[in-house]
Amino acid sequence: MxxxxxxxxxxxEVTFSPRVATQDGLDVLLAFLVGGLLAAILFGLPALIAFxxxxxxxxxxAAFIIFYLGYLAFSVWSLSxxxxxxxxxxxxxxxxxxxxxxxxxxxxxxxxxxxxxxxxWPLFPPREFTACPSSLGHFRIDYDGGHIxxxxxxxxxxxxxxxxxxxxxxxx
Numbered sequence: 001m002x003x004x005x006x007x008x009x010x011x012x013e014v015t016f017s018p019r020v021a022t023q024d025g026l027d028v029l030l031a032f033l034v035g036g037l038l039a040a041i042l043f044g045l046p047a048l049i050a051f052x053x054x055x056x057x058x059x060x061x062a063a064f065i066i067f068y069l070g071y072l073a074f075s076v077w078s079l080s081x082x083x084x085x086x087x088x089x090x091x092x093x094x095x096x097x098x099x100x101x102x103x104x105x106x107x108x109x110x111x112x113x114x115x116x117x118x119x120x121w122p123l124f125p126p127r128e129f130t131a132c133p134s135s136l137g138h139f140r141i142d143y144d145g146g147h148i149x150x151x152x153x154x155x156x157x158x159x160x161x162x163x164x165x166x167x168x169x170x171x172x
Contacts (some may be wrong), residue, residue, distance in 0.1 A: 013082040014161060016152040018130040019137055030111075031133035034119055041123070043067045076130045079150055081161055086141065088148070093125070095145065102144040106162050109149070111135040118149040 022028050043064050050056075050063035074093040079086055085099035114135045118128030128138065128149035138151045139158065152158035 013080045013087075015078050015080045016150075016154065016158050016161075017078050018076065018132050019134060019151045019153045020131050022134045023136045026111075027134045027136060030115065030135055034115060035133060038119065038123075042071060074129060076150070079152065081158075081165075083165075086162075088150075090129070093129070095143070095148065098141065098143045098145075100165050103141060103166065104144070105142045106139055106166060108155070108159070109138055109140045113140070114138045114149055 022031055046067045047060040047064035051060035054060070073091040076088045076090050078089045080089065081087075083100075085097055085101075086103070087097045088095060090096070114128060118138065119126065119135075127147060128151075130151060132138075132151040134151065136151075137155050138149045139155075141148050141150060
C-alpha cells in the first residue's frame with residue numbers, strides 16, 4: 001500500500017524527506033573524503049583566514065560556526081510535491097519552487113554525476129544541498145533555470161508521483 005496519494009488523486013502537497021544514510025562501504029569512504037574536503041574548504045578555510053588575521057582561536061571558531069550556520073540556512077530539509085510543482089524547503093537560496101511547467105525532466109543519476117556535478121562543481125551555488133552523505137539514489141531535476149539533485153528517502157514513491165505529472169495526458 002502506498003504512503004502517498006495516487007498520482008491521479010487531487011492532493012494539496014506530499015512531502016518527500018531526503019535520505020540521510022549511506023548505502024554501502026564506498027559511500028562511507030566517499031562521504032569522509034569528499035565531505036571532509038568540502039568541509040575544509042567551506043568552514044575550515046574561513047576559520048583559518050580569521051585566525052591568520054586575528055591570532056584568536058575564539059574568532060576562528062566563531063568564523064567556523066558562522067559559515068556552518070550559513071550552510072545550514074541554504075540546505076534543503078525536504079521537498080514537497082503538489083499540483084503546483086516541486087517546493088524545496090530551506091531558509092535561504094533557490095530554487096524554492098519549480099512549477100511543473102518549468103520542469104523539463106527528472107531522472108535518476110549515478111554516483112559519479114552526483115559527486116562531480118552535485119557536490120564538487122560548481123561549488124557555488126551547489127546543485128545538491130541536502131545532508132545526504134550518500135552518492136547513490138539521487139534524482140536530477142532539470143528545469144528552465146538549470147538543474148538540482150535530490151535524494152528522496154522513498155525513491156519508488158517519488159518516481160511514481162512525478163512520472164504522472166511529467167507525462168502528458170493522452171489526447172482524446
